Every structure is written in structure tokens, then in C-alpha cells.
Amino acid sequence: MQFLHTMVRVRELDVSLGFYCGSLGLVEVSRYDSKAGRFTLVYLAAPDDVDTAASTQSPLIELTYNWDAEAYSGGRNFGHLAFRVADIYHTCQKLADSGVVLNRPPRDGHMAFIRSPDNISIELLQAGPRLPIKEPWASMSNVGEW
Numbered sequence: 809m810q811f812l813h814t815m816v817r818v819r820e821l822d823v824s825l826g827f828y829c830g831s832l833g834l835v836e837v838s839r840y841d842s843k844a845g846r847f848t849l850v851y852l853a854a855p856d857d858v859d860t861a862a863s864t865q866s867p868l869i870e871l872t873y874n875w876d877a878e879a880y881s882g883g884r885n886f887g888h889l890a891f892r893v894a895d896i897y898h899t900c901q902k903l904a905d906s907g908v909v910l911n912r913p914p915r916d917g918h919m920a921f922i923r924s925p926d927n928i929s930i931e932l933l934q935a936g937p938r939l940p941i942k943e944p945w946a947s948m949s950n951v952g953e954w
Contacts, residue, residue: 813851813868814889816928819879821848821873823925828852828871830884832891832930837861837868846875851923854891880926888921888929896920896934897945911954921954929954 818824834852841848850871853861855861861868869889893899896914903922904910911929912921917939920932 810864810866812866813870815870815872816889816924816926817872817874817878818924819878819880820925821850821871824871825850827908827925828869831903833902834869838865845865848875852881885936888931890931890933892933892935894935896932896939897942899932900945909951910948913938913948913950914939915941915948917941917945923952928944936949 809814816907821884825836829836833855835855835858835868836850837853837858838851839848850860850873851865852871853867857867860866896917896919900910900920901913910920911923912919914932914934918934922930922932924930
């Protein structure tokens with residue numbers, strides 16, 4: 809068995825790409841537009857997975873954009889996506905600087921949670937051992953749900 813992709817429905821493709829690619833740093837690997845089906849599929853990979861994703865089409869996140877307006881709910885019911893990061897503090901600072909809310913800041917030097925524009929929960933995990941606990945992260949409170 810091999811993991812292929814996780815599909816997330818998005819309401820505004822450009823806003824979601826700004827979040828996933830611009831803020832989070834994922835890379836668009838491929839895109840498919842279906843005029844007959846009235847949808848667009850955009851496949852994204854984490855930077856360290858781009859070569860593998862290009863050759864095996866995995867591991868990927870599939871953003872599904874349906875051209876006709878549709879309300880989606882249940883982002884929290886989905887669970888979450890998880891990404892390993894080289895430096896959780898640097899990653900969270902970059903996200904905060906781009907306007908992303910840290911729903912669960914990396915107080916422990918190991919884990920943080922953010923949300924996508926479509927309310928999908930995203931977990932960020934420190935690669936390797938936890939980083940030393942430091943401010944301002946240690947004193948930050950949770951914001952909303954994560």
C-alpha cells in the first residue's frame with residue numbers, strides 16, 4: 809500500500825493557493841481543468857517531496873475547486889493535515905508574518921496548529937527533537953479551535 813494524496817475542497821482557488829503555496833510553502837506539481845465537469849484539481853507537494861511527487865504522483869494534497877458555488881462545512885471533522893518542518897519557530901514566524909493565525913502556537917518547541925482559508929486544520933511538527941522552549945512562543949495562548 810502507498811499513500812497517494814489527500815483531497816481538500818476549496819471555495820476560492822486563488823485564496824487557497826496563496827495560503828498553501830504562498831504562506832505554507834507547498835509547490836504546485838500539476839493541475840487539471842475539467843470544463844465538462846466544471847472543476848479544477850491542483851496537486852501540491854511539500855518542498856522536500858517535489859521530486860518524488862513528480863515521478864510517483866505521491867505524496868500530494870489535491871485541492872478540488874468546483875466552479876459552481878457550493879458551501880462546505882465540517883473542516884474540523886476532516887481531522888488535519890500534518891507537515892514536518894525543519895524549524896518550527898521559523899516556520900510559525902513566517903506564517904504569522906504573512907497574516908496566518910497560529911491557533912495553537914509552538915509553546916513546546918514541537919507542535920503548532922493553523923487553519924487554511926477553508927478551515928482545514930494543519931499540524932506542524934518539528935523535525936527531530938523538540939527545540940528549546942522560548943519566548944514569545946512559550947507565553948502565547950491558543951486562538952479558536954485547532
